[in-house]
Amino acid sequence: MFKNKREKIDGNTFLLVITIVLFCIMYLAGMIVFKDRGFIKLQVFLNLFISNAGLIVIATGMTMVLITGGIDISVGSVVAMTCMLLAWMMENKGIGAIPALITVLVVGVIFGFAQGWLISYLKIQPFIVTLAGMFFARGMTAIISTDMISIKNETFLALANAKVYLPFGGTVNKKGVLVQPYVYISVILALIVLVLIFIMLKYTKFGRAIYAVGGNEQSALLMGLNVKKTKILVYVLNGFLTAFGGILFCLNTCAGFVEQAKGFEMEAIAAAVIGGTLLTGGVGNVFGSLFGVLIKGTIETFITFQGTLSSWWTKITIAVLLAFFIILQSILAKAKEKNK
């Protein structure tokens, strides 16, 4: 019995547990330190999701790509391109919200397909391909428009401002009115995507193939899996998710401009790594990435609540956490090798 349990908690689950525990400790610490400033409110917790809905979806896609042993550093630029394209189509071309949304999703899929084809069929390193993709998408954003475009489309704004109130956890404000905590519709969409991808990775043939390809490409090939097809599908799906995440991001900002979402790719990768995804491939969990995103959000909330700290502390703290988790991963990997 005992032995069985020990086997179950292997290094990878251990990493996930550490991430979750760390998040809980950080959040509890925040509750104690900033108690009088309302950190304890449920709404503050929900705001973590509201401001990071897009990142959650993108980190999910990134996790999937990382599991195959690849990487996609173009996501930040693709998000910017998505936002800009949306804004440009709706404001400058007068296209309706629904056709515009569908168009950007199609563009995302095409982008993912192009990158996936170069990576899986021409066997160019993912880093180089997506690096070029990153340049390309950022440049395209500038070609569409170098000015900032604010979105005023009514359908889109209605979607952006659609609040969903939770039936519990309301607080009474200073005027004595009961305020129910709420989330925007983007959060619900993000969580649906997360759960769907989780189920796909865990229970479908395709999902298991992704892990197999990432674990050992040669073995997967010998097992009879179509490695190239699996890889290209992952990049296509990731392209779709990136565009989708871009839409959610846009619902938050309601604007398109060239410098948008810079460094997003590194945030997504950092979230995945903090969540226990190995960059060598084969290991990863989308829920870990969710907690990675939440940890990043919590640090940002700390800094806003604290008030005097400057924003670059976010970067430094994330980097320290990243270092911590990466070194932990490496120590665990070494221990595993010794046990063999």
Place this chain on the structure above:
Amino acid sequence: MNKIKKITSYRLFLPLICLAIVLLINVIKTPAFFSVTVNNGVLYGYIIDIINRSSELIILAVGMTLVVASSGGTDISVGAVSAVAGAVSIYVLGGGEPSVDAYQVPYIVSILVALAVGTLCGMWNGFLVAKMKIQPMVATLILFTAGRGIAQLVCKGQILYMRVDQFKQLGGFIKGVPLPTPVFVAIIVVVITYIILKKTALGLYIESVGINPKASRLVGLNSTFIMFLTYAFCGLCAGIAGTIITSRVYSIDANNAGLNLELDAILAVALGGNSLGGGKFSLLGSVIGAVTIQALTTTLYAMKVSADQLPVYKAIVVIIIVALQSPEFKKMIKNLKRKQVA
């Protein structure tokens, strides 16, 4: 026929062709491209500009080449590290004041400090990659994320200026010398590195470690140390680049100094015909790659492409070049030819 094959199979053939094509486009588009004029005893012209601007890139590409060769990975922190090195050097030089007219310490001290900071960052990366066996991209991701934050911390979020004429010489011109100073720095770095690699067995060791670290260890090479050394050296190169960057604009802006430079440096290595998988490398190839990238940038500027739109063309060119160099593509072409014959 045999002779042609010999030429085309030469390692630097493709990189050189790429550079030639970029320059050829210029000859057609802007005939004045190759003209060099003398103003105030200093050379001016597009060509001089390309060589001048590519100096930092060449220096970084040299370090990056060795990192790629020894570990099969890339150091994505070089841009951020050069920002840190630049920030620290100006901080030391000006005592932390936002705008300074006189040195607080001798100039040479600040240069040494910048180089030391760069090397230190490189050593941290090297420790993680070589000793802790972490994938290079991930290990350097840490400094990539933190670097600019640290640089801003040093500058206290401000842009620090150094308004001393001597300070501008490293990134500009030394009186009486017609060529810009960064060119000389780049040449010195390349030549010294080349000599060290060729005159000692170090170059061979690095290639051997890159091809198979375990086998190299078994024949008695200290793989870990050699890998560590390349990262430390890459950090040093980033430090040197940092001092040039700050001197060029006689200030340090932690957010923008050396921005996206790591990407250009990696591209330079790839364009130079080096495999990003590690192993055999060509220093000269990377230098040609760096010049190609800068030539491309300058060409596009000369063709009145805006700075924001530049990346699109860069990306297309890069993908074409890398695709042409990929073995799979060559295989496809071969198969096509075979089909035609049959």
